[in-house]
Amino acid sequence: MTTTTAATTTDTGVSWYVNDAVGPLPDGDFAPLDRAPMRRHATLPGYRPTELHDLPELAARLGVAQLLVKDESVRMDLPSFKILGASWASMHAVAGWLGVDPATLDLPTARTALAGRGVALVAATDGNHGRGVARMARLLGASATILVPEGTATARIEAIASEGARVEVVEGTYDDAIAASAALAGQASLVVSDTSWPGYASVPRAVVEGYSTMFHEIDDAVTAHGYRPPSLVVLQAGVGAFAAAGLRHYRGSAVTVRAAEIRTAVVEPTSAGCLMASARAGRLTEVPGPHRSTMAGLNCGLPSELVWPLVRAGTDVFVAIDDAWTDTAMRALAAVGVVAGESGAAGLGALLAAADQPALAAAVGLDANASVLVVNTEGATDPENYAAVLARG
The missing domain is CATH 3.40.50.1100 (Rossmann fold)
Structure with a gap:
């Protein structure tokens, strides 16, 4: 294992960086955090809120109090939240x-x-x-x-x-x-x-503003079912737009004082960890290709200039994982009835890696009192690879 003051890399297919630039989120000329996109989405064919699953079996595996999975495997008859x-x-x-x-x-x-x-x-x-x-x-x-x-x-x-x-x-x-x-x-x-x-x-x-609908749906489901509000939010990232939407919702200045109590982690593939590389460098940094991870939706070499300030200010820990962790997460979710593609399972993959790494678990706040939220951002968009991953399990 090699360690610096804030960054850790192991030989177990996971690396992480504890962000020293966390602070108030910049405005970035975004629209207010309201439900205008949600109201417009409600007029589109096939709109309905997707499921928020409480998965006690996986919570026990992670050693946490609650694991909530927002399931975007089917959204308006498409296999993704996009x-x-x-x-x-x-x-x-x-x-x-x-x-x-x-x-x-x-x-x-x-x-x-x-x-x-x-x-x-x-x-x-x-x-x-x-x-x-x-x-x-x-x-x-x-x-x-x-x-x-x-x-x-x-x-x-x-x-x-x-x-x-x-x-x-x-x-x-x-x-x-x-x-x-x-x-x-x-x-x-x-x-x-x-x-x-x-x-x-x-x-x-x-x-980014359009993605806000998903997080309002999560709030509504947490209230309706009496779940514990999240204390740890894990968001996967390619260029960073989805992560920025989640960070705005949970760490933005317009939200309640609980924002200061919520830990955040952003997850990328090891081979395309452009956000982690940018955080380490303190500036936008490109990770050259080829980007060969099976997490195809996250294979991005350069962060979005627009959202990078939000991601840098709002992320507590950047995590990069190899495909093996995503494969494990896909099988774990399938075992409890959730169909997750490679990018969709990345958030849980990072948590499974953290459960195996005490230092990472401590960095993200993965403990017996944690209420954790992850998003399954896609279904089996590559059915052939999905079947192969499950078969290997």
């Missing part, structure tokens, strides 16, 4: 193109306004975000071009294409696909990205 951000951001992009206030634009009005005008939505993706954008394009009567990095599972490509989108495979990494999508922006080509770059922030900001 439609929440993709839908809110797509409507913002369309509203900007039409020159209207996004708050006044609903789906039927937008579809009518776009009819016959040749508008296309464009996105780069490792799978789930792109499928969400493709679904929104279909609902809006627009076309969609979705760019994926080489090595993307065939099942994920076919799922995007099933929404009527044109899928292009880009040579290189997810970050190369992002660059290629940005180059496609045009008069009637609206890029809907969950990451930002200089001069492009309003749509990625809307992605």
Whole structure:
């Protein structure tokens, strides 16, 4: 084992960094933490709150008082939470193109306004975000071009294409696909990205705001079922948009005084730990590819410039895990009836790693009194690998 004052790496497939830059979250020009996205989501076809599971068997395995798992394996007939951000951001992009206030634009009005005008939505993706954008394009009567990095599972490509989108495979990494999508922006080509770059922030900001619906649903379920509120929130990260949404909800200045009592951990694949690398360096840092983790939705080499200040200020501990921990978590969740894909199981994978590492358990606050929240962000989006992982167990 090698150790520094704040960073630890072991030979057990897990490393972590205790963040010394935790502080008040910057505003970042985000909209207030209200339920406006949730009200709009409620008008979309198939919307309903997803399940929040209380899993005592896994809580006992982790040695904690309560383990809550928000299950996003089916969200509006899609196998991921990503439609929440993709839908809110797509409507913002369309509203900007039409020159209207996004708050006044609903789906039927937008579809009518776009009819016959040749508008296309464009996105780069490792799978789930792109499928969400493709679904929104279909609902809006627009076309969609979705760019994926080489090595993307065939099942994920076919799922995007099933929404009527044109899928292009880009040579290189997810970050190369992002660059290629940005180059496609045009008069009637609206890029809907969950990451930002200089001069492009309003749509990625809307992605983060769209994810807020999930956390409001969690609050409602905790109250309705009488669960203990979370004392530890574990959030997986690619570019950081989803993590930023969770951190805004649980650590933002608008929430109650309990925010100071909630521990937060952000989880990445070992091979694509760009947020941890940035935290260690104290600045945005790129982790070069190839990024070969099976956690495809987290295979990102560069954090989103927009959300990095939020993630840096709101994260207590950054954790990076190898695929073996995710595989173990997928099997553990399957054993209690929860279908989790590779990225979806990452949060639990980090907890299982922490339960095996006393120093990491202490850093994140994993103890007998802890009430822990993780999010299963996707179902089995690569069925072939999912079956293989379960078979190995």
